Amino acid sequence: MTTLKVRNTLTNRLETFEPLTPGKVRMYVCGPTVYDYFHIGNARPFVVFDMVRRTLETLGHDVTYVQNITDIDDKIIERAREQGTDAAGVAKKYTQAYFEDLERLGVKAANHAPKATEYVPQIIEMIQALEARGMTYTCDGDVYYRVSKFPHYGCLSGKNPDDLRAGASQRTQDEHTAKKEHPADFALWKGQKAPDEPAWESPWGPGRPGWHIECSAMSTGLLGNTFDIHAGGEDLVFPHHENEIAQSQAATGEPFVRYWLHNAFLNIAKEETPLTEEQQEVVQRLEGALKAGETETWQRLRDELNEQNVHLEIDEQAKAISFKASKSLKNVPKLREVFARGYSGQVVRFFLLRTHYRSPVTFSWSLLDEARKSLGRWEEVRNRLHRAMEQGRSDGAHEHPLATELAAARERYRAEMAEDFNTSGAIGAAFHLISQINAALNEATPPAKSVLEAAQAALAEMEAMLGLSFEVQAEAKLPAEVQELLQQRAEARKRRDFAESDRIRDELKVKGYIVRDTRQGQTCEPA
């Protein structure tokens, strides 16, 4: 089995991956809080860790994959208030949308997709275990975790609880913070404060789980006290995952997770930060005020823009401003918008996987177009191979040099993927092979069927790890009207009536079909 190396956030090192039980991998990925449709940035961890799962499986591991759904949370309650419904309704709506979007992205269904609201008894049990060990304190119906009692606190994020205290001291007017013994302490259980807040009975009165505890309860409940991989976006390192470690290890007395994997963020290109005319005007006024040194004015304008989710970086010395696009989450297109603009889930997937998962990705529509074109090349070689097989000859060149290239490409691809899931490098290897396959198919005597089959198998393995799959275009599937035109065109070409042939080609183009002529005749596919 190929030796897999992964970058473990716990050690900040590349480590050889060895599951607790050889051949079996238990992994948990933080899922969505279902209060809205998810955007292309949210999609990144879903796609990335699905790729991780598929790669592990291709390398011969049996993977148990858990991805939770946070269906009770402040943001959900807030959204329900806005929409005039209840939290359960909001959660249900966006949970369904989440599964639909995941499917379009080609994300394999998790073995378990637990919901926080279904784990309340286990959550209460875990809090009680922590309580029994003196790790908690209660305050106005809230239960807090006492960070100072956990000696390893900060082991994942490298943060020092004392620094957190210093940083938080400016925010003591926050009543929530004021109640806590230490600013880093966090809620395990939140007492019900308003009648419209969903609540469950508990030993501490009616309330709901804190955010971090649900993941501890669900992951250890489904995967055991110690499991192999826990993954999510890098923003979760602190405080979410740090707190999960603190809770889980204190409650079970056992190590929690062996390998922590975190993906980097997606940013939005500046040109994709659309401002309304009014906002642009405000920005201009702000620039003027900044240059003129009218501090009060520009600060007021900045706050005004902030309220509209336009976040600016202001450099007072240089008197310059820039956009903090990544913070302006409203600028990140929803996946549904991306699909509505005609991009397939697979294109989004490929776009996200072109970049190594620990490097930031910049989103723009033109970069998405670039990814689509690139992916089209991959799809095209699949079609060409398929056609070559159909017209296939077993008398081709059996000793074709392509055969040896295949083995080399496979090996290089695997090695790249095994090096902390280097999808960029692996895709490079794939395209190198694709060029060679294309060159072989251009030859007057193409390789024999056996070689072509091996080429298909090599590509299939690569696709399996990335989670790509191409539907082979079949002419039988084209509408009858299109097939009729193709028939006419074929006949015109037999007569060498190129004027008619070109006319039909143009007509089909208008209808959205691309016609190409090859040595073996014409091909047709939707544009």
Next chain:
RNA sequence: GGUGGCGUGCCCGAGUGGUCCAAGGGGAUGGUUUGCAAAACCAUAUUUCGCGGGUUCGAAUCCCGCCGCCACCUCCA
């Protein structure tokens, strides 16, 4: 202010001591192929990897300084 990370050719993006005058993709230009296209293939783009020093026989890759960018420290993936 603290912590972690990044800066690669026109653009995107791998590479982290020699095999790199930098994989692969997008774009551009020229060629092969084609009735013409498209697709595919081939070739090309002031030795070049933020800037300045240093280590080394040798650096995009290591060290120091500077500049710029990003994330987290606020229940944003």
